[in-house]
Amino acid sequence: MGLDWRRYHEATKHTPERLRRTAHALDWDNMPNPFRHYEGVPVFDLPADPAAPEIAAWDVLRGCFGTEPAADAVQLLSQLLFYSASISATKVVPSTGYRYALRVNPSSGNLHPTEFHFATRGLDGWPDGLYHYRPSQHMAEQRGRGDFGFAAPITVVLTTIAWREAWKYGDRAYRYCLLDIGHAWEAVELSGRAMGWRCSVVGSFDDGEVAARLGAAPDEWPMLILELDHATTGIGGGASDLMGGTPNELSDSPELPELIEPFHEATCGPGPEWRVEQQAGSGQPMGGRAFGETVRGRRSALDFVGGDRTMTFQQFIALLSVATVPWITVFVYVHRVAGLAPGVYKYTGDLELIRAGDQRVAAAGLSLGQGLAGNACAAFSIIADLEGVTARYGDRGYRYAHFAAGALGQRLYIAAGALGLGATGIGAFFDDRVNSYLHIDHGQVIYHFAVGYPVQDERLEA
Ligand SMILES: Cc1cc2nc3c(=O)[nH]c(=O)nc-3n(C[C@H](O)[C@H](O)[C@H](O)COP(=O)(O)O)c2cc1C
Structure with a gap:
């Protein structure tokens, strides 16, 4: 039986009482593998370290298109994924020597529930078919040959594996999966644009039909279809041969908490x-x-360095310029922005001061006591009109609001990087306390974010 968005959202709010009550011990032996492989199908190499797009990050954020630097289709696909989904660094835990991979797209808890499938059509020198991206080796698993009914030359289908997040975050994990999909969407869109490709995003489709077309493992749920340059003719009709491949088991006993599947069904x-x-x-x-x-x-x-190092007013305005999204309003806790008094501001094209004074303790406290929200130069509460979006799209609208917030977060990450600053997405906050602190009577907080000067991370390897 389905579960509507209000009940799911209410049941997955963080409150101090719930946090005290739930002692969620992690079962390390059952930790899901962050990499899905489809075994027994041909695997194509994508050239490592492909040529970089010749365009500035800020220009891509502003909507400028780059020119395609790729020599051929293999290079093109390699670039698209290298700059949106691939492994980009490693961290080493000093005490244990344990190493783990970080990717171009961020993910709550670095658990990476998002899988990237793609279908190609009419690319020179690359067989039409259906592929799954293997980030661990920057390779493409060829899961089918021919026409899979996706119209664009390249169609990326993002799926989510809720178990990967739920292992750590329980029922709230579905929200993180949706936010992560939003990040991945924007990562693909920006990468495509940097190479001169236009991206159209489709969220409304028959989930069962798309899952069947992908032949994806049952634990993967299709979430978004990204059509890159659909200048070709309409939906296919050609023959297809789905080899599929055998998905690897991610852990011994995957078991979703009780609310995720019923709510997913409702969407x-x-x-x-x-x-x-x-x-x-x-x-x-x-x-x-x-x-x-x-x-x-x-x-x-x-974390961020705190102290008295400020962000310039121009940097702050530049960040806000990428943060305008339908159904979403951004509130900013200004800690250290040159020329702007500390306080909470509501941003709707203009800045409206809604609370004056030092907000560092409040911002950290509201973000579940995470100091980084107070040590940043500015922290953000991203508020969605969940009533409005679900009135328009039904429970599926809950997905769309989170996709949009994740995409906004991805733009903030890239904008911060382009401005020489650091950033962190924050999925953990006291929902109702944020709403009441910001005097919100319509809408719900769905994401937090912080931007400032990052502390050095000793665990990071290039
Ligand atoms: C939706 C989302 C929620 C996140 N929530 C938090 C958070 O509450 N606290 C935190 O320190 N980092 C948070 N992060 C950052 C992740 O921990 C980080 O992306 C992950 O460890 C991978 O590191 P990377 O972003 O450097 O690749 C979040 C990231 C995302 C995308």
Whole structure:
């Protein structure tokens, strides 16, 4: 039986009482493998370290298109994924020597529930078919040959494996899965744009039908379809041969907590069309830090230096310029922005001071006591009109609001990197306390974010 968004959302709020009550011990032996492989199918190499797009990160954020640097289809696919989904660094835990991979796209708890499938059509020198991206080796698993009914030359289908997040975060994990999908969407869209490709996003589709077309493992749920440059003819009709491959088991006993599956079911079914067409920006490129370097160097700050180092007002305004999204309003806890008094501001094109004074303790406290929200130069509460979006799209609208918030977060990460700052997405906060602190009577907090000067992370290897 389905579970509506209100009940799911209410049941997955963080409150101090719930945190005290739930002692969720992690079962390390049952930790899900962060990498899915489909075994027994041909695997194609994607060239490591492909040529970097020749465009500045800020110009891509402003909507400018780069020119395609790829020599052929293999290079093109390699670039698209290298700058959106691949492994970009390693961390080593000093006490144990345990190493783990970090990727271009961020993920709550670094658990990476998002899988990248893609279908190709009419690319020169690359067989039409269905592929799964293998980030651990930067390779493409060829899961089918022929026409899988996706119209664009490249169609990326993002799926989520809720168990990966739920292992750690329980029922609240579904929210993180949706936010992560939003990050991955924006990562693909920006990477495509940097190479001169336009991305259209489709969220309304028949989940069962798309899952069947992908032949994906049952623990993978399709979430978003990203069509890169659909200048070709309409949906296929050609023959297809799905080899599929055998998905690896991610852990011995995957078991979802009780609310995720019923709520996921409530969000299935296409509902009214939800499609986002990418808008081309206007104006001449302005230059600045290169796109490739910025996205490959994107990292979540462990914490920020605090003290009295300020962000300039121009940097602050530039960050806000990437944060305008339908159904979403951004509130900013200004700690240290030159020329702007500390306080909480509501941003709706203009800045409106809604609480004056030092907000460092409040911002950290509301973010579940995470100091980084107070040590940043500015922290954000991202508020979605969940009533409005679900009235329009049904429970599936809950997905869309989170996708949009995740995409906004990804733009903030890249904008911060382009401006020489660090950033961290924050999925853990006291929901109701945030709402009441910000005097919100319509809408719900769904994401937090912090931007500032990052502390050095000793665990990071290039
Ligand atoms: C949706 C989402 C929620 C996150 N929540 C938190 C958080 O509450 N606290 C935190 O320190 N980091 C948080 N992060 C950052 C992740 O821990 C980080 O992305 C992950 O460890 C991978 O590191 P990287 O971003 O440097 O690749 C979040 C990231 C995302 C995408």
